[in-house]
Amino acid sequence: MALIMYLHPLSSYVQKAKTGFYEKGVAFETQMLDGTEPVASEFAALWPIKRFPVVKDGEELIFEATAIIEYLEARYPDTPRLIPDDPMKAVQVRMWDRFFDNYVNYPQQRLVYLSIGREPDDGEDGAKWKAAFDEAYALLDRRMAEREWVADEFSLADCAAAPSLLYADWTYPIPRNYQNLWAYRDRLLARASYARALDEARPYRHMFPLGAPEGRD
Template sequence: MSSSADERKGSATMTIQLYAHPFSSYCQKAKTALYEKGIAFEEKMLDGSEPNAGEFAALWPVGKFPVAVDDGQLVFEATGIIEHVEARFPDAPRLIPADPLAAAEVRMWDRFFDNYVAYPQQRLVYIAIGREHDDGGDRWRAALDTAYALLNERMRDREWVAGDFGLADCSAAPQLLYADWSHAIPETYAALRAYRARLLARPSYARALDEARPYRHFFPLGAPEGRD
């Protein structure tokens, strides 16, 4: 399987190979950034079939995706891939501000979504499929409740989480999608729910999300109707 986005006028020619699966939140995060910046890439589907699976295993024995290869250089982790393409293609639209303090804030919120939204959400999935055993997931739902409350307050007077749409929002889009599926964002959190809706409607993420739709039956907790 391959996907590509037209390069922006004036950008250098480049084709990145992205080893990924469309249903992975971290792969969606990386793809959103590539689509947002208009960078051409070839998606190497990791569905267990050869030759992509063999290539991926040889490239990255750790076995976690996404992984990108850019002109022979291995780039791993979604945030690492976004940092890489931002450095390679610093022209608009920027996903990490040029100002160091603004960039630090964006990077900080990127880590928030990966560590305090994605992590507890994934624990709920692992419990559902029997990979982890604890109190039934209460502590992870409580962790998401804490993150939701903080984010709802943060988003009361903001369109995006830190300045213009950027790295942190690329993380927020898939992480909030799956978090809400796993433990619903309360109806009373209007600001957070509106932010999630804006993320899902962003053309770059909407494209990545559409590519994931055929795989929704894989979600162990069930993909609820009307929350995508």
């Protein structure tokens, strides 16, 4: 029985999970969550929290993109590894995975929500979230000075980084003088697994609330 992912392709967390699937070569089916029936009701009954992606594998239900990739690691141990077997290296991968979700994705979402009125106006044009971006961008530029990927090899952390940095730059542009960070972002967007997930989201780019800028993929 094939795994089934409930998703919308524009979601950064969906793209993160898809990148894990494509890196590992694990087949899956999709159920599109665009508000239409009967899939919307089916998903609500399956997962009342109604946040995606969620993967169904027979009777197993796996939610949250990080946990989905962890599940693939356990379920398909003979596929390319996204979390190292070495426990100390695995700590680094998991730590940087959380960095991208908490310190890049989170402020990005707050700025978007501010812009569309889903979060109360802070009267400061999102200054604290922009400051968080400034710190994250500077740290990442230093981190990537002599690295190809954020940990030793392409990993779970890079699956998180790719959509995080795509949408972060769309929301609060990465300064051009951060050449190491830009080079890393370019490598992520060129990675076949993420490029595939990104291509699948292209028909929905018009739905990004701030507008998808030209020339920044």
